[in-house]
Amino acid sequence: MQLPTILTSIALAGCLALSASIPAFAQSRGTVVAQADEAILEMNQAFKKGDSRRLTALLPQVRGHALEPWGAYWELRARLDTASPGEIQEFLSRFAGTYQEDRLRNDWLLQLGQNKEWGTFMAEYPNYRMNDDRSVRCYALLTEFKSRELDVARQVEALWLAQRDADDGCAAAAEQQLKAGKLKPHTAWVRARLGMENDRQRVVSQSVGLLNADWATTASAIYADPGRYLDGKLLAVRPRTKELVTLAMVRLAVSDPEAAAVEIDKLRWKTQLTQEERSWVWGVIGKKAAMRLSGGALAHFLNGQDQFMQDDHLAWKVRAALRAGNWEQVSTAIAAMSEGQRKEATWVYWRARALLKLARTETDRAEATRLLEGIAGVQGFYEQLALEELGQRITAPARPAPLTTEEKEAARLNAGLKRALYAIQIGLRSDGVREWNYSTNLHQRGGMNDRELLAAADLACQREVWDRCINTSDRTKAVIDFEQRFPMPHKDAVLQRARQIGLDPAYVYGLIRQESRFIMDARSGVGASGLMQVMPPTARWTAKKIGLTDFKPHQITDRDTNIAIGTGYLKLVLDDFAGSMPMAAAAYNAGPSRPKSWRGQTGGPVLEAAIWAENVPFTETRDYVKKVLSNTTSYAALISGQPQSLKSRLGMVGPRDVNTPEITSDLP
Numbered sequence: 001m002q003l004p005t006i007l008t009s010i011a012l013a014g015c016l017a018l019s020a021s022i023p024a025f026a027q028s029r030g031t032v033v034a035q036a037d038e039a040i041l042e043m044n045q046a047f048k049k050g051d052s053r054r055l056t057a058l059l060p061q062v063r064g065h066a067l068e069p070w071g072a073y074w075e076l077r078a079r080l081d082t083a084s085p086g087e088i089q090e091f092l093s094r095f096a097g098t099y100q101e102d103r104l105r106n107d108w109l110l111q112l113g114q115n116k117e118w119g120t121f122m123a124e125y126p127n128y129r130m131n132d133d134r135s136v137r138c139y140a141l142l143t144e145f146k147s148r149e150l151d152v153a154r155q156v157e158a159l160w161l162a163q164r165d166a167d168d169g170c171a172a173a174a175e176q177q178l179k180a181g182k183l184k185p186h187t188a189w190v191r192a193r194l195g196m197e198n199d200r201q202r203v204v205s206q207s208v209g210l211l212n213a214d215w216a217t218t219a220s221a222i223y224a225d226p227g228r229y230l231d232g233k234l235l236a237v238r239p240r241t242k243e244l245v246t247l248a249m250v251r252l253a254v255s256d257p258e259a260a261a262v263e264i265d266k267l268r269w270k271t272q273l274t275q276e277e278r279s280w281v282w283g284v285i286g287k288k289a290a291m292r293l294s295g296g297a298l299a300h301f302l303n304g305q306d307q308f309m310q311d312d313h314l315a316w317k318v319r320a321a322l323r324a325g326n327w328e329q330v331s332t333a334i335a336a337m338s339e340g341q342r343k344e345a346t347w348v349y350w351r352a353r354a355l356l357k358l359a360r361t362e363t364d365r366a367e368a369t370r371l372l373e374g375i376a377g378v379q380g381f382y383e384q385l386a387l388e389e390l391g392q393r394i395t396a397p398a399r400p401a402p403l404t405t406e407e408k409e410a411a412r413l414n415a416g417l418k419r420a421l422y423a424i425q426i427g428l429r430s431d432g433v434r435e436w437n438y439s440t441n442l443h444q445r446g447g448m449n450d451r452e453l454l455a456a457a458d459l460a461c462q463r464e465v466w467d468r469c470i471n472t473s474d475r476t477k478a479v480i481d482f483e484q485r486f487p488m489p490h491k492d493a494v495l496q497r498a499r500q501i502g503l504d505p506a507y508v509y510g511l512i513r514q515e516s517r518f519i520m521d522a523r524s525g526v527g528a529s530g531l532m533q534v535m536p537p538t539a540r541w542t543a544k545k546i547g548l549t550d551f552k553p554h555q556i557t558d559r560d561t562n563i564a565i566g567t568g569y570l571k572l573v574l575d576d577f578a579g580s581m582p583m584a585a586a587a588y589n590a591g592p593s594r595p596k597s598w599r600g601q602t603g604g605p606v607l608e609a610a611i612w613a614e615n616v617p618f619t620e621t622r623d624y625v626k627k628v629l630s631n632t633t634s635y636a637a638l639i640s641g642q643p644q645s646l647k648s649r650l651g652m653v654g655p656r657d658v659n660t661p662e663i664t665s666d667l668p
Helices: 006-017 024-049 052-062 068-077 085-094 099-114 118-127 134-148 153-162 169-179 185-197 201-211 215-224 226-230 242-255 257-264 267-272 275-291 297-302 311-324 327-336 345-358 362-375 381-389 405-413 415-425 429-441 450-462 466-473 491-501 505-515 536-545 553-557 559-576 581-590 593-598 609-614 619-640 646-650
Strands: none
Touching (some): 024 052, 024 068, 068 085, 068 099, 068 415, 085 099, 099 118, 099 134, 134 153, 134 169, 169 185, 169 201, 185 215, 185 242, 215 226, 215 242, 242 267, 242 275, 257 275, 275 297, 275 311, 297 311, 297 327, 311 327, 311 345, 311 609, 345 362, 345 381, 362 381, 381 646, 405 415, 415 450, 429 450, 429 466, 450 466, 491 505, 491 559, 505 581, 553 559, 581 609, 609 646
């Protein structure tokens, strides 16, 4: 049987090459391990296919294997609905303390909740260490109210509204609280609005159905065609309550914000809808207009009241106000955010900037300074900008005290980390990553401390598992190892290529760190490959542009070819955008045509690149640009040993000079 990863094949080939020089017993042992590896990999595939019979047949072959907990988990999980409580308890006992034990308990608790086996659920829930599944937490709150009538309404409301998709657990808890009169019907309508706004039809019908089962059909009809409902043309659909009208307005705003703005301004809706309902609709209209970078977005927001808008609306109102240069509205919108969102570095930074722009007294300036000092640091985009706003540059912090032999040994002997690295080594990356994250979070003890995280990261670095090295080191708070957070694998190849074509090597490293975390065989869901995550059409186009006439598609996973094509493309888009690093990063992530439209039309405003980046409509690209530029500044500090400026790399962004030719105009 062919193993699914090159890494495993290489490892086995290495074992065979050494076989002539090792004792027969060791050769035999190596063969047994290799066969067990194959069995584990086959079990993983059988689990993905739901083949419980094959899983049961293969399980004896992995007894005693390093990844036996995974094999046993897949086998039992595949037949969890028919397994006896005794079998489940035996698994939980045998693999106590492992990720697999807690993962199965999570799955079992969901099943117990769905089956309303509350006695067993209540007995098992206290042993659940992960406690990060909202549905399970909702079932737990349901049982607490059922058994002890505790006041859980606010917790249920928060969990339900935060749940992205329709589920059974939080819906069941919400239904219980609605029937008991502890949760107001308004919460269900808010949940339905979120469903309308975020393209979640099941959320809409489920939420409305909890209030009135017959209304679920009405809500689905509105979801499909809000305009006809508002015009009264869906004659079979009743009733026409203000709550359903609000849902229709929200849905219309998603597809056509300008049409929704005209509709909601009609006299009949002004009298029928409450200020809260109208403000929410204006929030959606403003958000959608802002995402299209419409100059009228802020005016739409101003038709509503901040206090009735949700956090996502207010975030987009701030972005629209930044584009318009209206610092007063930046300040008021941030002030209206929930406390949790208001404390995020993004909004702390812009609140401080607004205070400085609007400052009338020394007290205002002192408050702005206090806010900036609260977030200033080297660990992120807005943290670095805050540092510069305070007059400081970005420098690499002094390295912490070296890890002791004991600290390194503790990480090396950690069973969860060992299993995770083994899984990643034989090709089970996603499973290994989950176990690594669980082991470093250590839910049963509240988390690793900074030194333990550094030791775990060091272990991953030594094994060249760079994504776990970086992500683990990134989580330290008081103790920061910059060289560990920003490693430079393939240094000679990257530096030589970057200098050869006139690219800042820090920029290349900043982009690779964000793209692939230095995983050589990384492949995205859309087909991007290698260190620099190059798409096949882009690779073919770039290869021609840079003179790689003999390029073949399979070569894109070759390290040097990937670096050559990735850096070549980055240089082309950087030149196309006149050296603008943030725009080139956006082009690398989303394609060059989108940033060209996002920069605005001729005669439009010239913006701070930080404001421009914050207004990028795609969440992924917005975060990507900020992270790549922050990474670049950090790498520059390490490579040069000199203080650096993020602001100088950001620069300004404005409309393109119509006389400037486009280099990437023929990109497929």
